[in-house]
Amino acid sequence: IVGGSAYNINGSSRCSVGFSATHPSYGDGFLTAGHCGRTGASITGGTGQGGSFRYSQFPGTDYAWVEAGSGWTVAPRVNGSSAQVANGTEAAVGASVCRSGSTTGWHCGTISAKNQSVSYPQGTVSGMTRTTVCAEPGDSGGSYISGGSAQGMTSGGSGNCSSGGTTFFEPLTRAIANTGTTLT
Ligand code: TYR
Numbered sequence: 001i002v003g004g005s006a007y008n009i010n011g012s013s014r015c016s017v018g019f020s021a022t023h024p025s026y027g028d029g030f031l032t033a034g035h036c037g038r039t040g041a042s043i044t045g046g047t048g049q050g051g052s053f054r055y056s057q058f059p060g061t062d063y064a065w066v067e068a069g070s071g072w073t074v075a076p077r078v079n080g081s082s083a084q085v086a087n088g089t090e091a092a093v094g095a096s097v098c099r100s101g102s103t104t105g106w107h108c109g110t111i112s113a114k115n116q117s118v119s120y121p122q123g124t125v126s127g128m129t130r131t132t133v134c135a136e137p138g139d140s141g142g143s144y145i146s147g148g149s150a151q152g153m154t155s156g157g158s159g160n161c162s163s164g165g166t167t168f169f170e171p172l173t174r175a176i177a178n179t180g181t182t183l184t
Pocket residue numbers: 015134135136137138139140154155156157158159160165166167
């Protein structure tokens with residue numbers, strides 16, 4: 001369960017793994033974006049692993065925890081970085097942050113603002129962190145990390161990774177608190 005890797009939802013759309021995290025009742029799984037799938041949706045990992053959405057919230061917030069089915073192996077890391085994901089100590093505005101996603105890989109920038117509201121066609125999401133890191137469709141749910149500390153999961157934004165962009169992430173602390181999970 002490596003951050004930034006691809007998974008498919010209900011056999012069609014693609015998102016990215018955020019962070020390996022365990023739930024006291026369900027066991028191994030990962031945090032990702034809520035808009036990637038509703039509670040109950042089935043997923044397929046890149047090499048055929050199964051899983052299902054257990055706690056998905058969107059809009060309002062944008063987090064979900066997916067229970068890992070068979071075939072996954074827990075790993076405290078993200079694609080594109082050799083750093084171990086140590087904890088979720090929150091980085092300040094102005095700190096550098098990098099993101100791992102299944103469409104565009106590893107990209108870095110800075111945290112530009114916290115507690116932002118973002119309007120999507122489905123509704124508004126609040127309490128989001130804004131960054132100068134680019135992202136593109138399919139990167140959603142992927143990991144934001146700063147100096148080895150997990151920060152949150154890619155939600156949405158504007159621009160792209162050719163000309164640059166602005167992307168918002170769901171803060172890890174809120175996702176952890178609301179899903180009752182622990183980083184693994
Ligand atoms: N919301 C997109 C997804 O679901 C991710 C994305 C992020 C797309 C920033 C565009 C963008 O500018 O995959």
